[in-house]
Amino acid sequence: MDLFLQRLFDALTNGSTYALIAVAMVLIFKATTLINFAQGEQAMLGAFIVLQLWKWGIPMWGAVVIGMIFSGILAACLERTFIRKFDPADHLPLVIITLGLFLVINAVAAIVWRFDPLSFPQLFPSGKAVTIGDARLSWYSIFAFGSCLLVLFILQTLLTKTKIGLAFRAVSSNLESSRLCGIKIGKTLQFGWALAAAAGTLGASIYAANPVLQIEPTIMLRALIFSITAAALGGLDSLWGALIGGLTIGFVQSVVVQYIPFIPNEMTLAAAVVVLLIVLTFRPSGFLGTKTVERV
Amino acid sequence: MKNTLLDVDELKATYGQMEVLHGIKFHVQRNEIVVILGANGAGKTTTLRAISGMVETTGRITFNGDSITELGPDYIVGKGIAHVPQGRGTFPELTVEENLKVGAFIRSDNDIKADMETCYETYPVLYERRLQSAGSLSGGEQQMLAVSRALMSKPELLLLDEPSLGLAPQIVEGLFARFKTMNQDLGTTMLIVEQNAQIALAMADRGYVLESGEIAVEGEANLLVNDDAIRKAYLGG
Numbered sequence: 087m088d089l090f091l092q093r094l095f096d097a098l099t100n101g102s103t104y105a106l107i108a109v110a111m112v113l114i115f116k117a118t119t120l121i122n123f124a125q126g127e128q129a130m131l132g133a134f135i136v137l138q139l140w141k142w143g144i145p146m147w148g149a150v151v152i153g154m155i156f157s158g159i160l161a162a163c164l165e166r167t168f169i170r171k172f173d174p175a176d177h178l179p180l181v182i183i184t185l186g187l188f189l190v191i192n193a194v195a196a197i198v199w200r201f202d203p204l205s206f207p208q209l210f211p212s213g214k215a216v217t218i219g220d221a222r223l224s225w226y227s228i229f230a231f232g233s234c235l236l237v238l239f240i241l242q243t244l245l246t247k248t249k250i251g252l253a254f255r256a257v258s259s260n261l262e263s264s265r266l267c268g269i270k271i272g273k274t275l276q277f278g279w280a281l282a283a284a285a286g287t288l289g290a291s292i293y294a295a296n297p298v299l300q301i302e303p304t305i306m307l308r309a310l311i312f313s314i315t316a317a318a319l320g321g322l323d324s325l326w327g328a329l330i331g332g333l334t335i336g337f338v339q340s341v342v343v344q345y346i347p348f349i350p351n352e353m354t355l356a357a358a359v360v361v362l363l364i365v366l367t368f369r370p371s372g373f374l375g376t377k378t379v380e381r382v
Numbered sequence: 383m384k385n386t387l388l389d390v391d392e393l394k395a396t397y398g399q400m401e402v403l404h405g406i407k408f409h410v411q412r413n414e415i416v417v418i419l420g421a422n423g424a425g426k427t428t429t430l431r432a433i434s435g436m437v438e439t440t441g442r443i444t445f446n447g448d449s450i451t452e453l454g455p456d457y458i459v460g461k462g463i464a465h466v467p468q469g470r471g472t473f474p475e476l477t478v479e480e481n482l483k484v485g486a487f488i489r490s491d492n493d494i495k496a497d498m499e500t501c502y503e504t505y506p507v508l509y510e511r512r513l514q515s516a517g518s519l520s521g522g523e524q525q526m527l528a529v530s531r532a533l534m535s536k537p538e539l540l541l542l543d544e545p546s547l548g549l550a551p552q553i554v555e556g557l558f559a560r561f562k563t564m565n566q567d568l569g570t571t572m573l574i575v576e577q578n579a580q581i582a583l584a585m586a587d588r589g590y591v592l593e594s595g596e597i598a599v600e601g602e603a604n605l606l607v608n609d610d611a612i613r614k615a616y617l618g619g
Contacts, residue, residue, distance in 0.1 A: 255473075265456065267488070268488035376475065
């Protein structure tokens with residue numbers, strides 16, 4: 087029982103990170119039905135910037151905020167330079183571009199920071215908050231999950247209560263009518279890219295701040311695939327679905343692998359994909375995704 | 383010609399390699415209702431899309447004395463042209479109220495709330511459903527919402543693309559009666575593309591018939607209704 091509880095706590099920790107990256111992907115998918123494969127690497131670069139700022143003496147949370155703003159601006163520039171000139175309806179070139187960005191950003195980080203793992207500053211109080219039997223829930227897990235909820239609430243508010251948020255949702259819903267209403271599509275999507283990158287940078291920073299991890303240019307590779315799976319589980323266009331998806335993947339990763347002995351640790355990823363397959367078989371639009379109804 | 387609101391001359395539009403409009407010429411006077419009739423593929427929708435800046439065009443489109451040929455849709459709506467595209471053009475995932483807010487996107491004055499109230503007075507059913515998603519409305523209600531959404535930008539000219547499409551006859555009648563009162567009360571000028579020639583000509587001041595990208599016939603609506611060729615082609619004999 088204690089072991090099970092411990093695994094649930096672990097699920098919360100990993101799940102929160104996956105959820106934050108998944109949320110970033112959902113933001114871009116909502117508006118453009120495009121999966122941004124560079125999302126994880128943008129987040130990794132953002133986390134390295136945070137680390138660098140911290141090393142230069144900027145207080146930790148200040149560094150995180152500046153890092154988020156920086157990666158938001160960078161993402162806005164990437165959108166303007168590489169994405170906007172292509173037809174948004176033609177996905178293949180755009181997917182290739184995001185894969186290209188993935189490789190370039192990864193290479194840049196490797197050139198600047200090398201492949202040696204570096205330790206990342208503690209973002210949250212260390213130690214355990216709650217102990218139930220032998221199961222320990224760390225402050226880190228609580229804060230990681232809390233940050234995730236906070237980001238979702240902020241995004242939710244931004245999208246429903248502000249004019250640019252309304253424009254973003256209008257563009258997601260009907261591109262042509264948005265143009266006819268005078269919404270500048272490019273600027274609105276750029277806003278989405280910036281928002282997504284900022285959320286991703288927070289996610290990667292929290293991930294790297296995990297006491298058992300260190301930061302290196304490949305840190306987000308596995309997390310990216312888990313996050314894509316999480317986003318797909320949630321329905322790809324639902325922010326809260328991304329959270330549920332993230333936690334589910336975290337759960338699969340820690341619990342299923344623990345209790346099904348013939349699945350070796352290396353097969354975690356496959357287990358996550360099998361879960362995705364099962365869920366999508368019964369709920370084709372994921373946990374909370376919009377069902378597409380075609381009226382003819 | 384100072385009463386001319388929209389003046390289109392030598393308008394050509396192409397989709398990829400294919401030229402759809404071959405240099406058409408027409409105009410819309412202030413406070414008029416003008417209808418463009420024509421068969422499928424004649425270029426009716428393209429004509430409206432050319433005016434609102436959604437397709438590449440050559441020629442001359444003058445609105446209120448200013449050339450708008452080179453402008454994109456986001457600027458043209460600001461000049462006072464609102465376009466209700468074919469198939470409603472609402473935002474299905476947004477609520478009715480949010481749809482109206484998006485309609486007022488280009489505005490920053492303080493009358494938006496009041497204009498929203500006016501929409502609700504015109505169509506009380508939209509008020510009842512203001513918190514529902516637009517996608518949950520019936521076809522007729524969505525068309526009401528689409529028109530209201532367009533009016534929220536306070537247009538001088540309203541472009542309507544086949545508003546009757548897919549709606550039951552009695553709903554179409556109500557809708558067109560509303561267009562007529564809107565035109566009389568608010569003075570909104572309308573350019574309507576329709577296949578339902580009967581009901582459109584009954585309400586319009588003037589009409590044009592578009593055939594394969596060229597204006598074939600033009601004239602007063604009441605004359606067009608009685609024109610033998612038009613009766614045969616568009617009014618079922």
